[in-house]
Amino acid sequence: MAKVRLNQLTKRFGSVTAVNNVNLELADGELLVLVGPSGCGKTTVLRMLAGLEAPTEGEIWIGDRMVNDLDPASRNIAMVFQNFALYPHMTVRENLIFPLEERNMTKQQIEEQVQKTARILQIEPLLERKPREMSGGQQQRVAVGRAIIRNPSVLLMDEPLSNLDAKLRVGMRTELKRLQSELGVTTVYVTHDQTEALTMGDRIVIMGDGEIKQLGTADEVYQYPANMFVAGLIGSPPMNILPLRVRRENGQTQVTAHEFAISLPEAKAEALRKVVGGDDGTEVMAGIRPEDLFIAPDNRSGVMEGTIELVEPLGSDKYLSVRWHEHVLMVRASSKGSFTEQDQIKLSLDPSDLHLFDPATEERVA
Numbered sequence: 001m002a003k004v005r006l007n008q009l010t011k012r013f014g015s016v017t018a019v020n021n022v023n024l025e026l027a028d029g030e031l032l033v034l035v036g037p038s039g040c041g042k043t044t045v046l047r048m049l050a051g052l053e054a055p056t057e058g059e060i061w062i063g064d065r066m067v068n069d070l071d072p073a074s075r076n077i078a079m080v081f082q083n084f085a086l087y088p089h090m091t092v093r094e095n096l097i098f099p100l101e102e103r104n105m106t107k108q109q110i111e112e113q114v115q116k117t118a119r120i121l122q123i124e125p126l127l128e129r130k131p132r133e134m135s136g137g138q139q140q141r142v143a144v145g146r147a148i149i150r151n152p153s154v155l156l157m158d159e160p161l162s163n164l165d166a167k168l169r170v171g172m173r174t175e176l177k178r179l180q181s182e183l184g185v186t187t188v189y190v191t192h193d194q195t196e197a198l199t200m201g202d203r204i205v206i207m208g209d210g211e212i213k214q215l216g217t218a219d220e221v222y223q224y225p226a227n228m229f230v231a232g233l234i235g236s237p238p239m240n241i242l243p244l245r246v247r248r249e250n251g252q253t254q255v256t257a258h259e260f261a262i263s264l265p266e267a268k269a270e271a272l273r274k275v276v277g278g279d280d281g282t283e284v285m286a287g288i289r290p291e292d293l294f295i296a297p298d299n300r301s302g303v304m305e306g307t308i309e310l311v312e313p314l315g316s317d318k319y320l321s322v323r324w325h326e327h328v329l330m331v332r333a334s335s336k337g338s339f340t341e342q343d344q345i346k347l348s349l350d351p352s353d354l355h356l357f358d359p360a361t362e363e364r365v366a
Helices: 043-049 092-100 107-121 138-146 166-181 195-200 219-225 228-233 266-275
Strands: 004-012 016-026 033-035 056-064 077-080 154-158 186-191 203-208 211-216 240-249 252-257 262-263 282-287 304-313 315-325 329-333 344-348 355-357
Touching: 004 043, 004 154, 016 186, 016 211, 033 195, 043 077, 043 154, 043 186, 043 203, 056 329, 077 138, 092 107, 092 138, 107 138, 107 166, 107 329, 138 166, 166 195, 186 266, 195 219, 195 266, 203 219, 211 219, 228 240, 228 262, 228 282, 240 262, 240 329, 252 266, 266 355, 304 329, 315 344
Parallel strands: 033 186, 033 203, 077 154, 154 186
Antiparallel strands: 004 016, 004 056, 203 211, 240 252, 240 282, 252 262, 282 355, 304 315, 304 344, 315 329
């Protein structure tokens, strides 16, 4: 196993900068997830780590070696791809043996390694089958087995679950996390699925436009998004973002729009004054998670009054799309509630649940 360090890593394709000045350090045995929309640069980072793309600038360190000039075979890395990439004419056993054939191992050593890997992945009954005789989940286990059987220093996974159905993805997510923890292999996992990122990663790197937008644990990126990009990406449904205005009233700092007004806790008010100012009329962007909006009683003041445009039942919850003036707010409500499209509804929130962003830089204020 090994530490991994990326130092000012940049990749350009002609005039297009795919990765811009990425700095990262992975601890030995860490599972780091790269997540972001298509074209954000996450797969390019993985390909540079693997040696499939040469960086335009910067350094890649695996352990105590800078590997920029090493070919993929010399980096002691293994990669699991989106499409499994098994040899269709070989059995599972033969697919597992293939990476070991050039290692000067005896037949007994190879067989011991195959049995150990099959036992870890629970594919012992499949060893004599060919890929076409297995389900997608079984093929994915074999693909992972072929990667780990070499005892790599670093394991790279490029959206390995995206071709599986939803139910199977959930099970395989758990299995991959368990397997990585047992093996203790340093792992970089690329996905566009934020649920995979939040549930699997020891830490998460959120990428956009070739840059790191935030690095942190699942709780950190969800509870304290560093900017509006992260706030809009992490969370399902994503965070509601609204423009509000600052107002001073009775010695308190409020944020307001239309009929809605709410006083901020002093810590948030102080942070707001330091960054964007506290004068009346100052604009601030406010983020509200769907689960932090709740149905307000009719006699409550300072609420948002809107119209339900869509009700989406999801078993334990219902998602409501609520038209509030020019905005549509997503609200997570209990499945036990009775909601109908075109119903009028009042929404309220706890001011401590507001996320405030600078409208000029889109960076977090409080």
